[in-house]
Amino acid sequence: GAGVSQSPSNKVTEKGKDVELRCDPISGHTALYWYRQSLGQGLEFLIYFQGNSAPDKSGLPSDRFSAERTGGSVSTLTIQRTQQEDSAVYLCASSFGDRLNEKLFFGSGTQLSVL
Amino acid sequence: AQRVTQPEKLLSVFKGAPVELKCNYSYSGSPELFWYVQYSRQRLQLLLRHISRESIKGFTADLNKGETSFHLKKPFAQEEDSAMYYCALRGSFFNKFYFGSGTKLNVKP
Numbered sequence: 001g002a003g004v005s006q007s008p009s010n011k012v013t014e015k016g017k018d019v020e021l022r023c024d025p026i027s028g029h030t031a032l033y034w035y036r037q038s039l040g041q042g043l044e045f046l047i048y049f050q051g052n053s054a055p056d057k058s059g060l061p062s063d064r065f066s067a068e069r070t071g072g073s074v075s076t077l078t079i080q081r082t083q084q085e086d087s088a089v090y091l092c093a094s095s096f097g098d099r100l101n102e103k104l105f106f107g108s109g110t111q112l113s114v115l
Numbered sequence: 116a117q118r119v120t121q122p123e124k125l126l127s128v129f130k131g132a133p134v135e136l137k138c139n140y141s142y143s144g145s146p147e148l149f150w151y152v153q154y155s156r157q158r159l160q161l162l163l164r165h166i167s168r169e170s171i172k173g174f175t176a177d178l179n180k181g182e183t184s185f186h187l188k189k190p191f192a193q194e195e196d197s198a199m200y201y202c203a204l205r206g207s208f209f210n211k212f213y214f215g216s217g218t219k220l221n222v223k224p
Contacts, residue, residue: 003158031210042121042216043159043201056211091159102205104151104212106159 006092006107013082014115021077021110025094033104034067034077037089046090049075050097082114117142119204121215128192129223136187136218138176138202148178148185149203149212159201162187172196192222 005024013019025032034046045059049069060066064082069075079086089111093104118141128134140146150162163171165178165185176187185202202215 033211035214043203043214045211045213048211050210093159097210099210102147102210103161103164104159108158 004092004094004105004107006090006110008110009108010111010113012113012115015084016081018078018080019082019112021079021090021092021112023075023077023092023094023107025073025075025092026105027073029094029096029105030072031095031097032069032075033093033095034075035091035093037091037109043091046077079112082112084114087112087114117146117204117206117213119202119213119215121200121202121218123218124216125219125221127221127223130194131191134189134192134196134220134222136200136202136220138185138187138215140183140185140202140204142183142204142206144206147205148176149205150174150176150185150187151201151203151214153199153201155198162200192220194222194224196220197222 007022011019030051032049036044036046047067048056064080067077089109091109092107095102095104120139122137148165151159152162153159163169174187174189176185178185199217199219201217203212205212
């Protein structure tokens with residue numbers, strides 16, 4: 001494909017509503033990451049999927065955040081009961097997962113605004 | 116715990132001046148270090164990695180294990196170098212990447 005695809009590119013929601021963010025990784029990439037990019041905070045690791053292994057969820061900030069990856073491909077990040085502090089750009093990245101050739105390919109992100 | 120620190124949020128230099136973007140890390144094992152760059156309205160992308168010992172767009176970075184640093188340097192900055200730069204670390208026992216808070220480089224004409 002053309003690269004990592006994320007949708008929607010922009011999402012405005014009201015506080016308390018649930019949102020779903022989607023990521024389509026590059027075909028053949030076994031590793032998939034979600035990061036949150038906030039002003040002054042850099043890139044905050046959220047969750048990491050590698051093949052069929054259990055995901056590394058250690059970066060999820062609260063139990064309102066969850067993510068799944070179906071069929072080893074598309075991933076959905078869900079934020080329940082959104083709060084204003086959830087406003088940020090959510091980035092997805094994928095890679096081959098091969099340690100000898102590891103390079104992250106990023107999507108263009110979803111700008112989430114919680115009013 | 117692993118940590119990546121970029122002490123400068125903003126760095127402004129004039130065109131043709133040398134530039135150094137600082138990156139320090141903490142990790143008890145053997146890390147892999149990377150620099151990623153995000154130009155205006157573009158995706159975040161890999162600039163260079165220490166294991167390749169490469170020079171990309173005139174930028175170089177040397178891993179100094181004694182000082183736990185991986186500073187990014189360029190002898191003569193260009194206006195097109197203006198971007199957001201992130202230092203990243205990946206450890207020897209885990210696959211995930213840890214990123215610093217980023218440094219915005221502004222190269223003035």
